[in-house]
Amino acid sequence: MGKTLAEKIWQEHVVHSAAGEPDLLYIDLHLIHEVTSAQAFDGLRLSGRKVRRTDLTIATEDHNTPTLNIDLPIADPVSKLQVDTLRNNCAEFGVRIHSLGDIDQGIVHVVGPQLGLTQPGMTIVCGDSHTSTHGAFGALAFGIGTSEVEHVLATQTLPLVRPKTMAINVEGTLKPGVTSKDIILAIIAKIGTGGGQGYVLEYRGSAIRALSMESRMTVCNMSIEAGARAGLIAPDEKTFAYIKGKAHAPQDWDAAMMYWSTLFTDADAKFDVEVNINADELAPFVTWGTNPAQGAPLNSRVPNPADIKDLEERGAAERALVYMNLTAGMPLKDISIDTVFLGSCTNGRIEDLRLAASIIEGKKIAPTLRMLVVPGSARVRLQAEAEGLDKVFLAAGAEWRNAGCSMCLGMNPDQLAVGERSASTSNRNFEGRQGKGGRTHLVSPLVAAATAIRGTLSSPADL
Amino acid sequence: MDKFVTHTGNAVPLRRSNVDTDQIIPAVYLKRVTRSGFEDGLFAAWRSDPEFILNKQPYTHGTILVAGVDFGTGSSREHAVWALQNYGFKVIISSRFADIFRGNSAKGGLLTVVLPQSEIESLWDAIDANPELPVTVDLDAKIVSYNAAKVGFEIDDYTRWRLMEGLDDIGLTLKSLDSIDKFENSRPLFKPRTQTLND
Numbered sequence: 001m002g003k004t005l006a007e008k009i010w011q012e013h014v015v016h017s018a019a020g021e022p023d024l025l026y027i028d029l030h031l032i033h034e035v036t037s038a039q040a041f042d043g044l045r046l047s048g049r050k051v052r053r054t055d056l057t058i059a060t061e062d063h064n065t066p067t068l069n070i071d072l073p074i075a076d077p078v079s080k081l082q083v084d085t086l087r088n089n090c091a092e093f094g095v096r097i098h099s100l101g102d103i104d105q106g107i108v109h110v111v112g113p114q115l116g117l118t119q120p121g122m123t124i125v126c127g128d129s130h131t132s133t134h135g136a137f138g139a140l141a142f143g144i145g146t147s148e149v150e151h152v153l154a155t156q157t158l159p160l161v162r163p164k165t166m167a168i169n170v171e172g173t174l175k176p177g178v179t180s181k182d183i184i185l186a187i188i189a190k191i192g193t194g195g196g197q198g199y200v201l202e203y204r205g206s207a208i209r210a211l212s213m214e215s216r217m218t219v220c221n222m223s224i225e226a227g228a229r230a231g232l233i234a235p236d237e238k239t240f241a242y243i244k245g246k247a248h249a250p251q252d253w254d255a256a257m258m259y260w261s262t263l264f265t266d267a268d269a270k271f272d273v274e275v276n277i278n279a280d281e282l283a284p285f286v287t288w289g290t291n292p293a294q295g296a297p298l299n300s301r302v303p304n305p306a307d308i309k310d311l312e313e314r315g316a317a318e319r320a321l322v323y324m325n326l327t328a329g330m331p332l333k334d335i336s337i338d339t340v341f342l343g344s345c346t347n348g349r350i351e352d353l354r355l356a357a358s359i360i361e362g363k364k365i366a367p368t369l370r371m372l373v374v375p376g377s378a379r380v381r382l383q384a385e386a387e388g389l390d391k392v393f394l395a396a397g398a399e400w401r402n403a404g405c406s407m408c409l410g411m412n413p414d415q416l417a418v419g420e421r422s423a424s425t426s427n428r429n430f431e432g433r434q435g436k437g438g439r440t441h442l443v444s445p446l447v448a449a450a451t452a453i454r455g456t457l458s459s460p461a462d463l
Numbered sequence: 464m465d466k467f468v469t470h471t472g473n474a475v476p477l478r479r480s481n482v483d484t485d486q487i488i489p490a491v492y493l494k495r496v497t498r499s500g501f502e503d504g505l506f507a508a509w510r511s512d513p514e515f516i517l518n519k520q521p522y523t524h525g526t527i528l529v530a531g532v533d534f535g536t537g538s539s540r541e542h543a544v545w546a547l548q549n550y551g552f553k554v555i556i557s558s559r560f561a562d563i564f565r566g567n568s569a570k571g572g573l574l575t576v577v578l579p580q581s582e583i584e585s586l587w588d589a590i591d592a593n594p595e596l597p598v599t600v601d602l603d604a605k606i607v608s609y610n611a612a613k614v615g616f617e618i619d620d621y622t623r624w625r626l627m628e629g630l631d632d633i634g635l636t637l638k639s640l641d642s643i644d645k646f647e648n649s650r651p652l653f654k655p656r657t658q659t660l661n662d
């Protein structure tokens with residue numbers, strides 16, 4: 001019997017396996033940031049160990065970093081301590097780091113691909129659950145905890161239990177105005193926040209193949225919101241073209257291509273589970289609740305919890321409506337928004353900024369709201385500025401910031417106030433995620449842009 | 464990780480059940496960037512009370528914590544284990560532990576011993592009668608002993624072996640060092656590197 005893509009990559013990386021024990025997997029790339037690495041480095045120090053492969057490790061600062069006045073010292077003492085600790089640890093252990101102000105500083109999952117370090121068939125880990133993003137290149141990539149970070153630093157391996165595989169087949173053609181964000185939000189609404197637990201998801205089908213690399217990253221990014229530790233897409237010509245010319249693209253291109261061209265799920269391979277999605281039927285999608293599965297097409301209404309059969313889900317919906325201060329049955333498009341956040345590792349890449357700018361160009365954002373545009377990396381920011389996108393956003397009345405996670409999780413000063421409501425291109429709408437008491441609606445960059453102009457949840461078709 | 468074969472020390476009777484990890488170490492103490500130094504956050508809310516057991520002599524120097532049922536429930540924070548170890552505890556005895564806490568303890572080298580609640584009560588009484596009572600936890604023999612009492616306990620062979628050998632997950636993996644070396648030597652050269660090796 002044939003193998004799935006995930007099984008092929010797994011098998012290629014098994015260093016040691018024994019019955020009744022987890023497999024020991026080799027890790028090709030370890031990405032590090034300031035929030036989850038400090039105790040791992042401290043553990044190394046306590047046990048007198050060093051980083052085994054500094055040449056397979058790279059660090060950047062993103063979660064805590066301010067997006068304004070980045071030339072000044074970080075004002076928040078806890079953030080400053082975490083960032084300084086990362087800098088010291090990297091210096092002590094010889095790890096390459098891209099610090100605030102550096103051209104390759106930015107969100108860890110934007111930086112890896114843009115440097116060309118993310119390549120097909122690799123195992124990639126990071127102490128961050130959205131490491132699944134790198135799966136867009138046909139890599140097996142997943143988030144790990146702090147003890148595991150230490151384990152990878154010390155040994156460049158990780159003991160892991162082999163996951164099951166799930167195919168998500170998205171066939172058909174997206175309608176204009178529908179993006180990869182809408183695909184993944186629809187998938188999560190369908191299989192639920194726990195649907196992918198224990199699986200590696202493989203996104204397949206004509207609608208996935210039609211996506212650009214950056215759009216594929218958006219899909220894989222949110223695999224974790226469906227409960228899966230990893231999600232991937234088989235590499236193709238688009239993948240190879242994206243990597244070609246990047247700083248860390250393989251020097252022996254032919255050897256790499258020879259391997260990469262074996263990276264697909266065999267025709268006779270069997271997935272443990274298959275899910276089918278019809279791309280023709282998808283529409284712009286937004287969330288109304290406090291978990292990413294609580295979403296609905298923008299043209300629909302806030303659901304009535306009484307209509308939900310599953311008691312657990314009904315209770316969750318009731319609590320979500322109270323927190324979100326929404327009434328069952330109200331049109332989603334009537335929801336007015338205070339803040340639009342365009343950014344994050346889900347939708348903070350150059351294509352996302354271009355998409356949003358194409359809608360906003362020549363218009364003004366609603367006077368009732370603020371719009372924060374936060375590029376995913378310093379490079380994305382410079383690229384956008386070279387294309388004049390910053391001017392488009394500024395002329396519309398939006399704020400143009402420096403790179404980082406920013407309001408995606410509100411660890412830096414970019415936060416929602418109590419009761420404030422955002423339309424956000426990020427990936428988590430948990431209670432208080434973007435600031436204590438803040439209310440988040442997850443949206444695509446197109447919906448974010450249209451919402452910024454109209455002041456209520458909207459798609460470009462409403463303009 | 465230090466090897467744990469047998470340990471003799473003073474025991475602290477913590478007569479409470481359902482001690483969750485928020486009580487072991489409150490969230491505000493999680494901001495530290497080290498794995499050490501969490502002892503000041505251990506049971507922080509209770510330690511402000513001068514009557515709390517850890518504030519009383521001779522318990523301040525205890526190394527064996529004897530707690531009520533369901534120890535370590537709640538948040539999965541590894542800091543709870545670190546805080547107990549940083550304070551000086553080597554063994555926690557209870558009649559039931561939360562799964563994640565037990566797993567984290569094994570990862571970090573903190574021995575968790577399950578005894579029937581009746582044995583916990585007898586041990587508490589014995590400590591009350593003599594706060595300086597030496598208690599021995601013998602992992603090799605799987606026996607807790609004090610005064611004339613010898614109480615057997617169960618622990619899975621794999622965890623027991625790891626603790627007795629002093630192998631943390633990293634230590635265990637390093638036993639496969641040859642396989643790792645071999646694997647590394649056969650990795651394709653086109654795989655990316657973040658920097659040139661500066662060995």
Ligand code: SF4
Nearest residue numbers: 130344345405408409
């Ligand atoms: S942008 Fe948000 S989701 Fe992505 S790494 Fe940063 S905090 Fe995590």
